[in-house]
Amino acid sequence: MTHLRKYRMIFSCTIRDQFAYIPAYLIGNIFFVIILFVFFSLWSVIYRGQNLIAGLSLTQTLWYLSFTEAVELSKARVYIQIQEEVKEGSIAYALGRPYSYNGFKVARSLGESLVKVIPIMLLGFIVCFLFTGMLPGYWSALPFGIILIIGGITLNIMWGLIIGLLAFWTEEVTPFYWILQKLIFIAGGMFLPIDFFPDWLQTAAKAAPFAFSAYWPAITMVDFSMENFRTALFGQAFYIAVLAFTAYLIFRTALKKIHVQGG
Amino acid sequence: MWKLLKKYFVFNLSAGMEYRASFLIQVFGMFLNNCAFIFFWMILYKRIGGDINGYGFSDVMFLWALAALGYGLAEVFMGNSRFISSIIYKGELDVYLLQPRAILPNLVCSRMNTAGWGDVTYGIVLYFLTQSFEPHKVLMFLVFSILMAVVFTAVRIIYHSLTFFLGNAEQFAGTITEMVIMFILYPGSIFSAPSTWILHSVIPAALVAWIPAEIFASFDLKKLLVLLSADVAIIILSVVVFQAGLKKYSSGNRMGTRI
Structure with missing residues (x-):
C-alpha cells in the first residue's frame, strides 16, 4: 500500500496543477463544439427520411462522437514528455528517484487526462443536448460509461508510454504517434461507429485494441447493455x-542503452 | 520582388532538405494523416449509398484534393503568414521594415513549412486517383488551388493583422483559419442559414472551396467572375488591413538579425 501511495500522490498533485489551466483549455476546445456542429449538420442530412442507420439513431450517432472525442481530446501527451527527456538527457535525473519511471508517467498522465475529460464531457453534454435532445438512457449508462472512458484514457496513456520509450532508439517519435492516432481514428471507430463498417471488417475492428480506446466506451454509453459493458x-x-507489460520490457531494454556522463 | 520570392523558395527548400530524414518523415506523415479521412468517406458513402445533398464521393474527394493542394501551396510558398501575430507582438517586424522590399510579400514568403509538401503531394495524387484527366479540368483544378492558397493566406493576414489593433490575436486568428480548413472538407450543401452566411464571409469556406467545386463540376462563367471578384476583394482587404495596422505598429528596442 505504501508503494501505491506515492503514485496516488503524483496523481493528485497533477490534478491540482491541471485545474489552473482549465479556462485556457476550454477556450482551446472551441473546436470540439465546431466538430459537433459539422457532424450534426452532416448526420442531419444523411438521416433525413430514416430513423436508424446501422442500428443507431441520429441522436445516438452524435452523442457517440462526443464520447469518442472526450477520450481523444483529454489525451495527455506523455510521448512528447518522454521524447524530450530522452533527447535532453534529463531522464537520468528521473531514474535515480524512488519510483518506477513508467508508473510515474502513468499516474501523472492519468491525473492530467481526468481533469481534462470532465469539462469536455460537460461541453459535449450541453452541445449534443441542444442539437438533438437528451440521449435516451444517458443517466443509467453514465456510471458504466465513466469507468470505460477512464479505461480508454488509460489505454491511450499506455500507447503514449510505449511510443515515448521508442525515443531511446529513434529520438523523433511523433510519426509513430500519427500512425497510432490514425489507427484509432479509422479502426477504432472514432468518427464513425464500427457498426457502419462493412460486415467483414466489423469483427476484426471490434476486437482490435484501438476500438477499446474509442468505440467500446462510446457505444456502451449510447447503446447500453451489460454485455457491451463486460466486453x-x-x-x-x-x-x-x-x-x-510491453512498456515494462521496452523500458528495461532501453535502460541498457543509457550512458550517463557526469555533469 | 519575384527574384526575392524565388530565392526564398530555393533557400527554404534547401534548408528543409538539410535534415532529409526529418523532411521525409514530415511529408510522409502528413500524407498518411490525410489518407485516414478518405477511409471515413469511403465507408460512409458505401453505407448510405447515393449522395449527400448533391455531393457524391468524387465531389468530396475534389474538395479534399483542392484543400490539400491549396493549403500545401500556402504553407510551402507563404508559410510565414501563420506567424504574423507573433512577429508583430514580439517586435520582430522591424527586420522586415528595414529591408528594401515590399513588406507584406517579403514577410509572408520568408518561411516554408516543410510538412506542406506532404499536402501538395497528397492533393495531386488524390486528384489523379479520383478526378478527370481532361486538360481543362486539370487546369481548373490547378487554378483553383493557387487561388485557394492566395485567398487562404489573405484571410490569415486579415485576422493576424488584428494584433496591430487588439494586442495578441494569435489564437483567434489561428482558430478562424483552422475553421476555414475544417469546413471546406465537408460538403457545403449540408449547412444551412444562418451558418452559410458566416461560411460565405467571416469564415470564407464557400469562396475557397465550395464555389470552385461547383464551377469544376459544371462550368459557369458568371459564377466564376463573381468568385474572382470576391477573391480579389479579400486580397485587397488583407493589404488594406495590414497597411492600416502597420501605421499603428511601434516596436521596442529589440535587436534582431535575419541571416
Whole structure:
C-alpha cells in the first residue's frame, strides 16, 4: 500500500496543477463544439427520411462522437514528455528517484487526462443536448460509461508510454504517434461507429485494441447493455495489461542503452 | 520582388532538405494523416449509398484534393503568414521594415513549412486517383488551388493583422483559419442559414472551396467572375488591413538579425 501511495500522490498533485489551466483549455476546445456542429449538420442530412442507420439513431450517432472525442481530446501527451527527456538527457535525473519511471508517467498522465475529460464531457453534454435532445438512457449508462472512458484514457496513456520509450532508439517519435492516432481514428471507430463498417471488417475492428480506446466506451454509453459493458471492460483490462507489460520490457531494454556522463 | 520570392523558395527548400530524414518523415506523415479521412468517406458513402445533398464521393474527394493542394501551396510558398501575430507582438517586424522590399510579400514568403509538401503531394495524387484527366479540368483544378492558397493566406493576414489593433490575436486568428480548413472538407450543401452566411464571409469556406467545386463540376462563367471578384476583394482587404495596422505598429528596442 505504501508503494501505491506515492503514485496516488503524483496523481493528485497533477490534478491540482491541471485545474489552473482549465479556462485556457476550454477556450482551446472551441473546436470540439465546431466538430459537433459539422457532424450534426452532416448526420442531419444523411438521416433525413430514416430513423436508424446501422442500428443507431441520429441522436445516438452524435452523442457517440462526443464520447469518442472526450477520450481523444483529454489525451495527455506523455510521448512528447518522454521524447524530450530522452533527447535532453534529463531522464537520468528521473531514474535515480524512488519510483518506477513508467508508473510515474502513468499516474501523472492519468491525473492530467481526468481533469481534462470532465469539462469536455460537460461541453459535449450541453452541445449534443441542444442539437438533438437528451440521449435516451444517458443517466443509467453514465456510471458504466465513466469507468470505460477512464479505461480508454488509460489505454491511450499506455500507447503514449510505449511510443515515448521508442525515443531511446529513434529520438523523433511523433510519426509513430500519427500512425497510432490514425489507427484509432479509422479502426477504432472514432468518427464513425464500427457498426457502419462493412460486415467483414466489423469483427476484426471490434476486437482490435484501438476500438477499446474509442468505440467500446462510446457505444456502451449510447447503446447500453451489460454485455457491451463486460466486453468493453474485459477488453480494456486485457489490452492495458499487455501494453503495460510491453512498456515494462521496452523500458528495461532501453535502460541498457543509457550512458550517463557526469555533469 | 519575384527574384526575392524565388530565392526564398530555393533557400527554404534547401534548408528543409538539410535534415532529409526529418523532411521525409514530415511529408510522409502528413500524407498518411490525410489518407485516414478518405477511409471515413469511403465507408460512409458505401453505407448510405447515393449522395449527400448533391455531393457524391468524387465531389468530396475534389474538395479534399483542392484543400490539400491549396493549403500545401500556402504553407510551402507563404508559410510565414501563420506567424504574423507573433512577429508583430514580439517586435520582430522591424527586420522586415528595414529591408528594401515590399513588406507584406517579403514577410509572408520568408518561411516554408516543410510538412506542406506532404499536402501538395497528397492533393495531386488524390486528384489523379479520383478526378478527370481532361486538360481543362486539370487546369481548373490547378487554378483553383493557387487561388485557394492566395485567398487562404489573405484571410490569415486579415485576422493576424488584428494584433496591430487588439494586442495578441494569435489564437483567434489561428482558430478562424483552422475553421476555414475544417469546413471546406465537408460538403457545403449540408449547412444551412444562418451558418452559410458566416461560411460565405467571416469564415470564407464557400469562396475557397465550395464555389470552385461547383464551377469544376459544371462550368459557369458568371459564377466564376463573381468568385474572382470576391477573391480579389479579400486580397485587397488583407493589404488594406495590414497597411492600416502597420501605421499603428511601434516596436521596442529589440535587436534582431535575419541571416
